[in-house]
Amino acid sequence: MRALTCLVATGTLLVAATAWGQAPSFTARLGRNPVGVGEAFPFEINLSVDNAPMEDYRPPDFRGFRIVAQQPSQSTQIQMGGGGGFMRQTYTWHYQLVALQKGKLTIAPASVRVDGRELRTEKVTVTVVDSGQAQPAPQQRQQPGRGIPGFPGANFFFPDLVEPDPEPAPAPEPAKPAGRRNFLRAVPSKTKAFAGEQIAVEWQMYLTERQNNYAPTKEPRTDGFWAEELEVPQNRGGLSLSEQVLEGRVYLFAPLMRKALFGLHPGKYTITSLEADISRVDFFGATVKSEHLKADPVTIEIVPLPAGAPAGFDPSAVGRFSIAAEVDRNQVQVGDAITLKLRLDGQGNLRKIGLPAMPRLDGWKIYEPKLNVQMNRGDVIGGSKTAEYLLLPERPGQTTLPAFSFSYFDTQKAAYATVKTEPLQLTVTGEAAPAQGPRATAPVATPASSGSENLLALDVRPLRSRPSLRRDLGSALYHSPALLGVAIAPPLLLGLLSLLGLARARLGQETEGKRRRKLRRSANRRLRTATAHLREGRLAPSLGEIERVLTEFLTGKVGRAVTGMSREELRAALGRLGGGADLTESTVSALDTCDRARFAPGSINPEEASRAIDHAGEIIEAFEKLQSNAGGAA
């Protein structure tokens, strides 16, 4: 395998070596054959000579064809070796042709004179068939607007866009004329640029046939860029249409819009689509066919400028610039003005770039400059920016106006550069006197030490550099939904509290029935306790509970404490309850039994205590019954 490789390499070298020193070759080559009527195809004439002069090239007679594009190119091959050097020149004329009729057409020979000898190419016969029947054009992997298909490397529409394309070519598609379509596209001059560097973007329209109306519906947004309009060739105020071949197809081409963009900050920015409507109208002006076109958005990467910027560098100063300063005269009398013109020329964002500051001059009054920007909006933004200063001398003497220096980033050299003006010598004659110059709207500054009027330009008060940001909570609350909460919450809360109070008041109210139930519950509880004491043989506590149950119950019924009452008072109170003499006496007797048990516990036996519990229960029941009868009668 290695031997085979060596053999092939040696053979190639031999062939190459013999090629030099050969007679000139002059050939014509057809990109493809057959071709369809109306379809563009490449045709190439090639001349290869050894360091011999070439003159009087005569192109072939392209009868039956129309030339839609042509471009000459030249290349030189040089080889130096031990046996001497060889140099071979290759001239190539690229043509894009369109066959106008069907049949076998002949392209006549081209001629050229080399070293006094005339060379001619062979005739080339082209078979022209109906449109769509010809073999498809070989598809090149091609960026929009780059080169002519069929001639790899040839790129004479956008010569500055030639760059190797490392990506593999996609699968070829047949170039059918039926595949032609109207479309818009945006072509940036570059997709990666330094911050502040100029990028030209052109929006183009390709039409398969002539249209009557074109109306942009959405203009592209160029957020993240400083944008300047560039001139677009126009034809009598309308679009400038021309024929152009793209991917082997002939289109009507028109540039729509061009912008020069300057990236403001590093990052990736997308330029949105241009959208437009095109339409055809009939004889009466009615729309026959309309179509909405949209260009693809373009993403551009802005990279930061490299480190090492000179002091006072303006980040907008990216491009190529020169600076000049001149005065209208070098000698002047006190009181007469001199005009100083400081002019910056070049290509870049001239409107944004600041000119070098005017230094203070002792004995001179300097007025606010008149700024003027002249912009050329051809292929790129360029032009000049001029500051015109009025200098008024106030005392005689010699003054040197120091050099103005301007630093910029040179995109071609990818390095910072500084340009300077020459210092200017100014001579002032006459007597020192207070100058009465023309009234300026805003003088820059005058030296305070000169004793003259110290006029200061319009300016703003300085920055606030507090250590922390003071926020306005009131305004934040104004824009916040919380304000609604503040408005709603207090009345809501007050209403809720009122409702709660009402409910509580209602729940807390003690009715007669409630009170009776409470008394009854308490009495039952105490009677159970008394029974429990009795069961355990504790007679005195048992009867103490009975006394408590009766006094509590009767207090509740009578409405005042019965413990402090005499027996007569108690009888009278119970009588008022309407229980009758029997019930009254029975109650008093029960209370007496309890008293006896308290003062003479030994006088009570368990049976008597059990009876007392039953008796107390009967008294309570009798009074309850009495009360419910009274309530029912009422």
Add this chain to the structure above:
Amino acid sequence: MSLRRVASATVLCATLAAFAPTARADFLDQAWKRGNEAHLRGDYAGAVAAYEQLDKQRVVSADLYYNLGVTYFRQGHLGHAIWAFERALVVAPDDEDARFNMLQARKLADQRAHDKLEGAEREALWTRLVTFFSPSTEVWLFCGLYLGCFALLFVRRRMAEDSRLAVTTAAAVLGSAALLAGALLLGRMNLDRIPYAVVLPDTVAVKEGADTNFRTSFEVHGGLRVRVLDRDQDWVRVRLANGLEGFVRTEDLGLL
């Protein structure tokens, strides 16, 4: 879930709740410092980027707008500078520095191009009344009076019958004042439904419709105050003080 877990989760939530505003405040303060430092060393683009980052965080601060205005002014973007100073004045109408700087910027902008509006009407009395105070003042005034009124009503519930009359009277006075402050606030909110805006670029062509193809009705210049009536995608319908109307791109206006 055990009691310990519940307690841990509660502590974590409380810590997060306590530190989240602090972290945000630190971030905002850092951006603020970055902007100030960039401005002081002459990097105005960097300063604007830092201040705009704060603005995007919806920070409402007269200081922020003031510094943004000064930086725009240094960059020569007078329309933007006027807009920023106007925003500072909306937040703090008594900010003397912002008012001075806004007038300076307007003077310079007028030297470039001046929009003289023939037949411009003075703002209605109601509008002037409503915008006499800052939104912040109106909000605090309303909240103070309103909450004070209700606080008295709450207190009244707990008071003895004989001292209730005085508290009721005080609550009624505060309530009436809160109603007035609330009316001012509602008036401002109503006014904000048709917001003001400031023209940002040096020159803007005002179109007859929301498209570049429409005829240019007239031109306005950076710093002019307009009312925003309506929006149509990337376009807004604006009205000048003298009643002229037209369409401009959204990006050419700064809302107040």
